[in-house]
Amino acid sequence: MQLTRLYHFSASHRLHSRELSEEANQELYGKCNNPYGHGHNYEVEVTVSGPVDSRTGRVVDLHDLDALVKGHVTEPFDHRNLNEEVAEFQQLVPTTENLGIIIDKRLRASWDSAFPQRTPALERVRIYETARNIFEV
Amino acid sequence: MQLTRLYHFSASHRLHSRELSEEANQELYGKCNNPYGHGHNYEVEVTVSGPVDSRTGRVVDLHDLDALVKGHVTEPFDHRNLNEEVAEFQQLVPTTENLGIIIDKRLRASWDSAFPQRTPALERVRIYETARNIFEV
Amino acid sequence: MQLTRLYHFSASHRLHSRELSEEANQELYGKCNNPYGHGHNYEVEVTVSGPVDSRTGRVVDLHDLDALVKGHVTEPFDHRNLNEEVAEFQQLVPTTENLGIIIDKRLRASWDSAFPQRTPALERVRIYETARNIFEV
């Protein structure tokens, strides 16, 4: 059984790679390279999988899952500038690809202490940048 | 080729496990344990897979699929109280996890007589409890 | 300037009029008359209107609006059986028409104490029973 639960946050970012010249950045990222930044409403789908507990009929305690995602993702990312206020993006360009990878890493790093019985498993992280672009780690 | 088709029903339920005390039920299910019940608009995605018939260009006859889902799922569940009016939930807590499992079981039990050529296959049942919580069997 | 804000709750109900015979109820409400009830995910749109405060750029303080709607609507209605647990529906059939009227009445009754400066005004209450049926008071 898989459960997919939706979370939201709004953040700003600027796409700019330190390894590239100004011209190459401008050509590669276009208006996403705008030095003043821009922003999005991100939607994150977290999918967990595991057996259904026969006593409770549940695959996961939603309070535990919500606490984990809030603590490591929505609270530190919501209404933030990703480049300036999220440690991982000091080095990494905050494309939605990298944002998905960081969310996935953060959840996996704290998964075992949040779910010490090792169930459910973290199956998949998917992130919507806009209604047209969806990324899956 | 896979075809996913959407179905809807509205039902009420109460989450309460006979194996737990009143206090444990209250703590586990919170307001979903409310003795008077509550309800949802459920959306069910049924995904079938198989080869495309070269003569008709179809993977499944939609009338057959609709008749099967209507007879075993939407007709007996729509505008019903799941705890009181669906046989399987006399024993089982009607969480959406268990609801997905029961829908999947019901479809599989009657699949072979509905599709005697054994095509298409029932690939997946997914159920939306709300826009935020999606379950997949 | 108008602001429309969305709220959600899930509840169960049964449509049955005390002024009608069993047969008339059955004919009028069909499967909505099912004695065990059924349920929906309701979405409520609350629209307020007023001038934009030139200092803050806001038409309403969202914390105030959320507190009002939570206290009088979503908290007492969410995960409830409307017939059994909401006082107004002891007498009134809990159709979505009447549900909209009651939500509108509850918000209007407490509006002046929530917004003592008499701004913003409560412009409109709209309620979605399903994606197909929308009611506006």
Next chain:
Amino acid sequence: MQLTRLYHFSASHRLHSRELSEEANQELYGKCNNPYGHGHNYEVEVTVSGPVDSRTGRVVDLHDLDALVKGHVTEPFDHRNLNEEVAEFQQLVPTTENLGIIIDKRLRASWDSAFPQRTPALERVRIYETARNIFEV
């Protein structure tokens, strides 16, 4: 006859009023006051009204409407920081209320030269900040 057409842009902003102290800004805008800003995917609905041309069956030439909205709204706002890169928000706090007012003003200021026959009329501007908050001028 009314036609409503949807447009999109993504931008970042920070809510901060120069007329208020740091503490008052923080209390009023909460995390929207974050000095590094945040962002949204905005959706703008532009509604025009007028008679249907009996020869063409059209209420407006969509190329004209698109050119107007692109030139005055989506091009200058998309992938921009509203506080830093849009002239009107040098003075005005870029709440979505004010953003709606500015979009409405910009369209009205250039309406007559775009539609010299004075038809259609600009009926209404509506802006979605998130799926939960909708503003109408």
Next chain:
Amino acid sequence: MQLTRLYHFSASHRLHSRELSEEANQELYGKCNNPYGHGHNYEVEVTVSGPVDSRTGRVVDLHDLDALVKGHVTEPFDHRNLNEEVAEFQQLVPTTENLGIIIDKRLRASWDSAFPQRTPALERVRIYETARNIFEV
């Protein structure tokens, strides 16, 4: 009280005005003038208004409304070529503006016989050609 109910149909059409030259048609309608036609999934919102019946809690009997819309709109338009198979479009260009006007006319012409008590009133017809273009009569 207003009730808005959604209906769907899929149809094909070609935009071509008999009062214009081939070149003018091509310039005016662009690829919508393609002689082989194209098509859409249309969504129609029918809004009725009236008092809520105190005995039933209803503003309209949905079976009556559905029968009216099915008989005069969805049945004759669904899976049809509007130019070839709907009488009104022998003369009229089947733009979505005109489609909305025809739906409105058809419903009004049969309204009084469907609702002889003259309640509810037909408040509004709205039609979605695509998610971006919405027309209201």
Next chain:
Amino acid sequence: MQLTRLYHFSASHRLHSRELSEEANQELYGKCNNPYGHGHNYEVEVTVSGPVDSRTGRVVDLHDLDALVKGHVTEPFDHRNLNEEVAEFQQLVPTTENLGIIIDKRLRASWDSAFPQRTPALERVRIYETARNIFEV
């Protein structure tokens, strides 16, 4: 890392198999067999997968992907009659199953020249005929 990007087109078609009699076509396809055709707004999801470029943070250059899909799918299909104007449907019944297969074939045939580094891979094509019917190749 997977990226799914959405594309749209509107087209008309008629379902009719040359290998079947008129009666068999009518029985099989029902109103989709209407000789004058009908139409839909199709939504196409193209999913690509590959490693994230560590320098750019991107899994694919969206301009390249858009150019490919536009050139081989949306441009030749949008506002077209599939039976009359798309070569593959001279022989093949333009069911949405076959439409998905043709889109998939067209993208795969030109993939290597569009992405000569052989990254990203074309993971999946999914097509929505209506909100209720989704096909995946």
